[in-house]
Amino acid sequence: DQQVKQNSPSLSVQEGRISILxxxxxxxxxxxxxxxxxxxxEGPTFLISISSIKDKNEDGRFTVFLNKSAKHLSLxxxxxxxxxxxxxFCAASxxxxxxxxxxxxxxxxxxxx
Amino acid sequence: KAxxxxxxxxxxxxxxxxxxxxxxxxxxxxxxxxxxxxxxxxLQFLFEYFSETQRxxxxxxxxxxxxxxxNSRSEMNVSTLELGDSALYLCAxxxxxxxxxxxxxxxxxxxxxx
Numbered sequence: 001d002q003q004v005k006q007n008s009p010s011l012s013v014q015e016g017r018i019s020i021l022x023x024x025x026x027x028x029x030x031x032x033x034x035x036x037x038x039x040x041x042e043g044p045t046f047l048i049s050i051s052s053i054k055d056k057n058e059d060g061r062f063t064v065f066l067n068k069s070a071k072h073l074s075l076x077x078x079x080x081x082x083x084x085x086x087x088x089f090c091a092a093s094x095x096x097x098x099x100x101x102x103x104x105x106x107x108x109x110x111x112x113x
Numbered sequence: 114k115a116x117x118x119x120x121x122x123x124x125x126x127x128x129x130x131x132x133x134x135x136x137x138x139x140x141x142x143x144x145x146x147x148x149x150x151x152x153x154x155x156l157q158f159l160f161e162y163f164s165e166t167q168r169x170x171x172x173x174x175x176x177x178x179x180x181x182x183x184n185s186r187s188e189m190n191v192s193t194l195e196l197g198d199s200a201l202y203l204c205a206x207x208x209x210x211x212x213x214x215x216x217x218x219x220x221x222x223x224x225x226x227x
Contacts, residue, residue, distance in 0.1 A: 002155075034215060043117070043203050043218030044156075089156065099146055099207055100169050101216060103156035 003027045004092050006104035014112050019077040021107050023090030026071065030092040034101065035064060035075045038087045047088075048075070080111045115140065117206050117219035125225045131192040134222045138185050138206030144168075145187040146216060147179060150201040159202075162187050163209065191224075199226045 005024045013019045023033075031052040036044035050057040050064045050073070057064050063076045077084055090104040118137045126132050138145050147159040158171040162181035179189040185206075191198055201223050205216035 036218075041220070043119075043205075043220045046215045046217060049215055091156075099144055099161050099214070099216065100158040100171065101146075101148075101156075101205075102158070103148075105155045 002105070003030075004090055004102045004104040006088075006090055006107050008107050009105070010108040010110070012110045012112060013080045015082055016079045019075075019080045019084065019109055019111070021075040021077075021088050021090075021109065023073050023075075023104055024071060025073075025092050025102075027092070027094065027102070028071070029094040030102070032093045033064070033066060033073050034091045034093075035062075036089045036091060037084075038089060038106070044089055077109075080109075082111045082113050085109055085111050117204055117217055119202075119204050119219040119222050121222060122220065123223045123225075125227060126194050127227055128194055128196060130194050131190060132194060132224060133188055133190045134202055134204075134224075136187045136189075136204030136206075136219060138187070138204075139217055142206035142208055142217070143185050144207045144209055145181060145185065146205045146207075147187070147189050148203040148205065148218075149173075150203060150221070151199075156203070159189065194226045196226050199224060 034049040035047040038044045048062045066073045087106045089106045091101040120135045144163045146161040150156045161169040165181045176192045181187045201221045203221045204219045207214040207216045
């Protein structure tokens, strides 16, 4: 049972434009959400996170939006750069205090120069 | 500060054998979690260790086990390997349990079972 879903396996965007990656979750106990970026043959790299008490968190070119009522979050990258091309994973953790993360299946972003 | 390190990076084993993978967390991080990444299932949580104790366990058979040492380094062991155990095994560290805290991942160990 996939509790975190990324329904778009891939996304292509022109350099300089906005990239929007989407993520949906089903477990209402999730209260902390993270985005990771992964290059081939490397481990996931932490990008940005958001607590359920917020609806937006910004860090440079990256902004994460959380819509709790819709159980939906999105990652915006503006402007997109060719170096952003990677697989992006959405992850969530529950209010149990445990550290285990539930991951989506990933979206492959390609930024076209 | 050095990142999470994992050894070995690549491993080939035969069905029925057992394997041990090693993880050294970021200095000062005391919680270590293990994940399995496969094309079909994505990234799935195996277990978490803190203070040499397993705090949390995912939905994997008992063939998968782990331990943590007093210096926070961790090992995971898979016994009686099956073809389906072929995967990228990732270790992640964080400061302490009871977060939430961001987890920082190592490069992974690619295990191939033939």
